[in-house]
Amino acid sequence: MEFRLAERMNNLKASEIREILKLTENPEIISFAGGLPAPELFPVEKLKEITIQILENDGKAALQYSTTEGYIPLRKIIAEERMKPAGVNVSYENILIINGSQQGLDFSGKIFLDKDDVVICESPSYLGAINAFKAYMPKFVEVPMDDDGMIIEELEKALEANPKAKLIYTIPDFQNPTGKTLSVERRKRLVELAEKYNVPIIEDNPYGELRYEGDRLPAIKSFDTKGLVVYLGTFSKTFCPGYRLGWICASPELLSKYIMVKQGADLQASSISQREAALFMEKYKLDEHINKIKKIYRRRRDLMIETIKKEFPETVKYTYPSGGLFTWISLPEGYDSAEILIKALKEKVAFVPGGSFFPNGGHPNHFRLNYSNMPEEKIVEGIRRLGRVLRNLD
Amino acid sequence: MEFRLAERMNNLKASEIREILKLTENPEIISFAGGLPAPELFPVEKLKEITIQILENDGKAALQYSTTEGYIPLRKIIAEERMKPAGVNVSYENILIINGSQQGLDFSGKIFLDKDDVVICESPSYLGAINAFKAYMPKFVEVPMDDDGMIIEELEKALEANPKAKLIYTIPDFQNPTGKTLSVERRKRLVELAEKYNVPIIEDNPYGELRYEGDRLPAIKSFDTKGLVVYLGTFSKTFCPGYRLGWICASPELLSKYIMVKQGADLQASSISQREAALFMEKYKLDEHINKIKKIYRRRRDLMIETIKKEFPETVKYTYPSGGLFTWISLPEGYDSAEILIKALKEKVAFVPGGSFFPNGGHPNHFRLNYSNMPEEKIVEGIRRLGRVLRNLD
Numbered sequence: 001m002e003f004r005l006a007e008r009m010n011n012l013k014a015s016e017i018r019e020i021l022k023l024t025e026n027p028e029i030i031s032f033a034g035g036l037p038a039p040e041l042f043p044v045e046k047l048k049e050i051t052i053q054i055l056e057n058d059g060k061a062a063l064q065y066s067t068t069e070g071y072i073p074l075r076k077i078i079a080e081e082r083m084k085p086a087g088v089n090v091s092y093e094n095i096l097i098i099n100g101s102q103q104g105l106d107f108s109g110k111i112f113l114d115k116d117d118v119v120i121c122e123s124p125s126y127l128g129a130i131n132a133f134k135a136y137m138p139k140f141v142e143v144p145m146d147d148d149g150m151i152i153e154e155l156e157k158a159l160e161a162n163p164k165a166k167l168i169y170t171i172p173d174f175q176n177p178t179g180k181t182l183s184v185e186r187r188k189r190l191v192e193l194a195e196k197y198n199v200p201i202i203e204d205n206p207y208g209e210l211r212y213e214g215d216r217l218p219a220i221k222s223f224d225t226k227g228l229v230v231y232l233g234t235f236s237k238t239f240c241p242g243y244r245l246g247w248i249c250a251s252p253e254l255l256s257k258y259i260m261v262k263q264g265a266d267l268q269a270s271s272i273s274q275r276e277a278a279l280f281m282e283k284y285k286l287d288e289h290i291n292k293i294k295k296i297y298r299r300r301r302d303l304m305i306e307t308i309k310k311e312f313p314e315t316v317k318y319t320y321p322s323g324g325l326f327t328w329i330s331l332p333e334g335y336d337s338a339e340i341l342i343k344a345l346k347e348k349v350a351f352v353p354g355g356s357f358f359p360n361g362g363h364p365n366h367f368r369l370n371y372s373n374m375p376e377e378k379i380v381e382g383i384r385r386l387g388r389v390l391r392n393l394d
Numbered sequence: 395m396e397f398r399l400a401e402r403m404n405n406l407k408a409s410e411i412r413e414i415l416k417l418t419e420n421p422e423i424i425s426f427a428g429g430l431p432a433p434e435l436f437p438v439e440k441l442k443e444i445t446i447q448i449l450e451n452d453g454k455a456a457l458q459y460s461t462t463e464g465y466i467p468l469r470k471i472i473a474e475e476r477m478k479p480a481g482v483n484v485s486y487e488n489i490l491i492i493n494g495s496q497q498g499l500d501f502s503g504k505i506f507l508d509k510d511d512v513v514i515c516e517s518p519s520y521l522g523a524i525n526a527f528k529a530y531m532p533k534f535v536e537v538p539m540d541d542d543g544m545i546i547e548e549l550e551k552a553l554e555a556n557p558k559a560k561l562i563y564t565i566p567d568f569q570n571p572t573g574k575t576l577s578v579e580r581r582k583r584l585v586e587l588a589e590k591y592n593v594p595i596i597e598d599n600p601y602g603e604l605r606y607e608g609d610r611l612p613a614i615k616s617f618d619t620k621g622l623v624v625y626l627g628t629f630s631k632t633f634c635p636g637y638r639l640g641w642i643c644a645s646p647e648l649l650s651k652y653i654m655v656k657q658g659a660d661l662q663a664s665s666i667s668q669r670e671a672a673l674f675m676e677k678y679k680l681d682e683h684i685n686k687i688k689k690i691y692r693r694r695r696d697l698m699i700e701t702i703k704k705e706f707p708e709t710v711k712y713t714y715p716s717g718g719l720f721t722w723i724s725l726p727e728g729y730d731s732a733e734i735l736i737k738a739l740k741e742k743v744a745f746v747p748g749g750s751f752f753p754n755g756g757h758p759n760h761f762r763l764n765y766s767n768m769p770e771e772k773i774v775e776g777i778r779r780l781g782r783v784l785r786n787l788d
Contacts, residue, residue, distance in 0.1 A: 003594065003648065004560060006508045006530070014654050022461070036459055044453035051445045059438035063634035065430055067416070099493060103660040110529060114400045132658045135504060136400070166398060200397065240457035242665035254397065260408050264526045266497040270664055271636035 007115075011134045020341075024350045030382035033350040035176065035237075035325050036373040041293050042240050043280070050279045054272065062272040068263045070097025070247075071274035077281045078247050082233060086208060087222030094249050096258050097269045101206055101246040104232035105132035107261045108167065108202050113138045118165040120158050120199070122150050124328075124357030124366070126176045129169055129204060140359035141165070147319075149175065149182030152189045159197045168194055168201045172220055173208035174324025177357045177368040181322060184217055191223040200254075201229045206237050207324035209290055212298035214322060227251030230258075235277060237325070238290050243273040297325070297372050303379050304371040311387030318369075325372040328354070330365060331390075337367040340389060347385040401509075405528045414735075418744045424776035427744040429570065429631075429719055430767040435687050436634050437674070444673045448666065456666040462657045464491025464641075465668035471675045472641050476627060480602060481616030488643050490652050491663045495600055495640040498626035499526035501655045502561065502596050507532045512559040514552050514593070516544050518722075518751030518760070520570045523563055523598060534753035535559070541713075543569065543576030546583045553591045562588055562595045566614055567602035568718025571751045571762040575716060578611055585617040594648075595623045600631050601718035603684055606692035608716060621645030624652075629671060631719070632684050637667040691719070691766050697773050698765040705781025712763075719766040722748070724759060725784075731761040734783060741779040 024031035054062050069075070075092035083090050098104050105128065113119065113136035121129070123142030130140070141162055143154045150170060159165060170190070172182040182190070194201045203220045221231040227250070234246035248258050262268070280286070304327065308318050317330040329351075331337070337353040344350060354366030371379060418425035448456050463469070469486035477484050492498050499522065507513070507530035515523070517536030524534070535556055537548045544564060553559060564584070566576040576584070588595045597614045615625040621644070628640035642652050656662070674680070698721065702712050711724040723745075725731070731747040738744060748760030765773060 002592070004506070004558070004592070005651065006504065006506055006511075006560075008508075009505060009651060012654050012658065014650075014657065034459070039454035039458045042454060042457040044449050044457070047453075047457070048446055048449045051449070052442055055438050055442045055445070059441075060433035060436055061636075063436040063438065063441070063636040064433045065428070065630075065635045099660040099664075102658075106659045110400065111403060112398070112400055114402075117400075128658070128661070135655070135658055164398070166400075198396070198398070236459075241459045242457040244660065244662070244664045256408075257399065257403060260406050261529070263408065264406065264496075264522070264529055265500045265659070266493040266638065267522070268638070270493075270638045270667060273664060273667070 008135050008137050011137055012131065020350060020352060023345065029345070029348045029350055030374060030378045030385070031350040032369040032371065032374065032382060033352050034373055035370055037237055037241060037293070038296060038372055041296065043284070043289060046280065046284060047276065050276055050283065054275050054279055058275065062275050064271060066268055066271040068259050068268050070095065070269060071271070071278055073282070074274045074278035077278055078233065081281065081286065083249055085216065087218035088231065088249065090249055093252055094255060096248045096255055096262060097274055098246050098248055098262065099244040099266070099269055100236055100241070101204060101232040101234040102128055102132065104246060104248045105129045105202070105204065106135070107248070107258050107265070108230060109133045109136040110261050111257050112166045112200065118162040119167045119169055120155065120162065120165050121169040121359065122171070122175060124177055124354065124363065125169065125359065126171055126204065127356045130359045138166070142358065142360060145178065145180055147180060149180050149186060150190070152186050152193070155190065156193060159193055159199065163197055165197065165199050168199055169204065170201065170220070171204045173205055173217065174210065174321050174326070176207070177326055177352070177354065178328040179319045179321025179324055179326045181217065187218065187220045188223050190220060191229065194228050195226055202232065203229055204232045206234045209238050210294055210297060210325070211323035212294055212301060221249060227254060230254060238286065238293065239277060239280070243270070243277060245269060245273055245277055300371040300374070300376065300379055303376055304369065304383060307380050307383040311384050313391050316390055325370050327369050327371065329367050329369060333365055335393065336364040338364060340367070340393065343389045344386060347389055349382045349385040351386070402529050402531050405531055406525065414744060414746060417739065423739070423742045423744055424768060424772045424779070425744045426763040426765065426768065426776060427746050428767055429764055431631055431635060431687070432690060432766055435690065437683060440674060440678060441670065444670055444677065448669050448673060452669065456669050458665060460662055460665040462653055462662045464489065464663055465665070465672055468668045468672035471672055472627065475675065475680065477643055479610065481612035482625065482643065484643055487646055488649060490642045490649055490656060491668055492640050492642055492656065493638040493660070493663055494630055494635070495598060495626040495628040496522055496526065498640060498642045499523045499596070499598065500529070501652050501659070502624060503527045503530040504655050505651050506560045506594065512556045513561045513563055514549065514556065514559050515563040515753065516565070516569060518571055518748065518757065519563065519753065520565055520598065521750045524753045532560070536752065536754060539572065539574055541574060543574050543580060544584070546580050546587070549584065550587060553587055553593065557591055559591065559593050562593055563598065564595065564614070565598045567599055567611065568604065568715050568720070570601070571720055571746070571748065572722040573713045573715025573718055573720045575611065581612065581614045582617050584614060585623065588622050589620055597623055597625045599625060600628045603632050604688055604691060604719070605717035606688055606695060615643060621648060624648060632680065632687065633671060633674070637664070637671060639663060639667055639671055694765045694768070694770065694773055697770055698763065698777060701774050701777040705778050707785050710784055719764050721763050721765065723761050723763060727759055729787065730758040732758060734761070734787065737783045738780060741783055743776045743779045
């Protein structure tokens with residue numbers, strides 16, 4: 001049967017990461033492919049106790065429909081405990097609960113993008129955001145990065161060339177896929193430019209709270225005086241991804257658009273999961289839990305970088321992330337990481353080839369490594385295997 | 395700040411039901427407005443036991459990311475226990491888990507609809523579907539109904555006039571908002587017409603399992619030999635809406651499009667909620683739980699209809715639903731149910747005005763009553779109050 005689909009469907013393909021993740025369900029494979037948190041850190045015992053408490057005291061409401069905006073105690077906790085430390089002074093009325101920040105990307109596309117509208121993003125950028133936006137058929141304008149993130153002069157050129165751009169999309173902290181962080185000075189300049197051109201910024205910040213050295217940087221949203229920045233947060237990296245809980249922080253005016261879109265898209269986030277997250281954060285300090293996570297991830301990052309230094313050929317470059325989950329590997333031009341992946345899978349080690357992170361294609365000579373999900377001995381063994389593959393390339 | 399939004403945002407407005415539901419949070423108001431299930435029937439105790447079991451035996455996986463397609467044991471249970479009794483012989487590979495069937499409506503719009511494409515639907519139709527589709531800017535062609543649902547001769551005329559229609563959207567069982575059911579003969583003819591014109595059918599079936607008399611009718615999907623029917627199911631009415639769990643049942647070819655769209659939209663449904671639902675349905679029979687629900691809702695329906703007979707003026711018509719959650723009230727032409735609602739709210743009773751259920755407007759002289767969410771004494775008292783309002787109209 002030949003279906004008459006919407007034009008946008010020509011633009012979409014299955015996420016390469018998710019397809020690779022399926023291969024890596026084989027437990028023999030050491031996978032640096034996903035962006036998965038370490039499951040041994042999930043607070044399983046505490047969540048048992050919390051779920052019992054919720055079902056005993058508030059079971060009917062927890063299992064019933066609730067408002068689109070989300071559970072007010074959770075929205076308050078997010079405003080107070082997650083946004084204020086990032087320098088963003090907001091109340092719960094600035095917060096909408098969504099199913100992980102991926103949903104905020106889809107909604108941003110839906111709210112802002114008509115066909116052929118321009119999205120300005122880092123080069124490379126998060127594959128899941130590229131795919132979410134592609135459903136709305138925009139053009140992507142990529143802005144090169146250096147060690148301090150998006151190069152602001154290049155952003156300015158992009159805005160001059162595309163003054164009607166609809167969105168600037170950025171992951172300022174420990175960017176996916178490069179692990180790079182946008183400097184404070186550049187955050188300020190970014191907001192100035194966004195105001196000058198009246199282009200909203202989508203600040204996608206899943207990793208900012210996972211910093212392993214130095215102080216947390218103020219969110220881009222903290223410099224926003226005109227309501228132009230939409231901040232996307234998530235509990236997937238700092239709590240548990242299985243609940244699918246994230247949030248949008250925006251001016252009430254813009255947030256009302258997201259609420260309307262959420263109504264049409266799936267009515268609301270899970271009533272019970274929102275209560276579970278809220279009660280966990282009332283009884284225990286999420287920051288203490290995050291500190292445990294950081295300690296382990298820091299060690300894994302150190303071990304991965306040390307082993308890369310020892311095992312990878314000198315022509316191969318890597319980034320040194322001060323937080324987050326990823327390092328970005330760059331081979332000399334001419335190499336194709338998709339082909340290298342085939343060789344790596346024979347050695348039972350996996351990563352994500354870099355090409356899909358560039359919305360306009362090209363750049364096959366990079367790949368992304370995740371260090372949060374594998375135990376230490378597997379990190380060493382996996383990087384050794386990868387080193388062997390890389391040293392044996394022609 | 396003036397934002398440059400996507401054109402589709404001109405089409406959207408906040409759901410009238412959700413706005414009314416906010417008013418009805420006042421516990422003094424007797425609300426027949428929502429489509430909420432009765433919370434006293436939620437299996438709170440059993441879910442406590444089940445959640446403990448999952449967190450003890452499978453906590454790490456339950457809190458981690460999982461596949462977009464969904465948890466295989468739940469998909470198998472849906473194929474076996476929910477689809478087969480509706481006459482649909484499929485395997486778990488035909489099932490995608492989503493966040494309630496509302497998400498299936500949004501995805502259907504995304505997959506099929508370009509601007510100005512035609513969606514054929516019942517007149518009236520489900521407000522949430524109209525809003526979900528509106529984001530993709532289609533034209534709606536409404537097909538009149540009689541007591542046996544959509545009138546097939548009228549559908550045929552609509553298809554002749556719009557041979558390039560992209561979707562036929564229908565709620566065949568105990569339709570929202572009318573409570574009407576499409577006859578078996580018409581289901582067969584509907585599929586024949588869809589095949590003739592190569593137009594996919596979105597069969598939205600949240601209520602089919604809540605039948606209070608007679609035998610369950612075979613789903614439209616059961617007559618589908620060419621993969622043209624997409625069936626949307628949900629646990630929101632038969633289990634608990636708070637988990638946000640529904641499913642799409644479609645041919646693998648079409649389902650692959652939905653999976654791709656789900657990836658971009660929010661990656662996956664909640665890992666832990668899917669396990670909770672699956673284990674509940676393994677340990678207990680969902681059908682037994684549904685039987686309990688049906689017993690109570692049947693009584694509430696009977697009571698509402700009896701009280702309507704006694705209390706409403708004779709000029710006011712109502713439907714007699716053999717299942718589901720709603721009856722549809724029709725006043726003589728010239729009355730405006732939105733104005734009546736204002737008077738009803740003064741009497742502390744609420745309903746949803748009918749106008750929003752007609753995508754092309756008009757028809758203000760109807761409204762929808764829900765009987766599942768209020769205890770018996772409130773049903774009697776609420777209908778009495780409404781009767782008073784209706785008898786006092788000019």
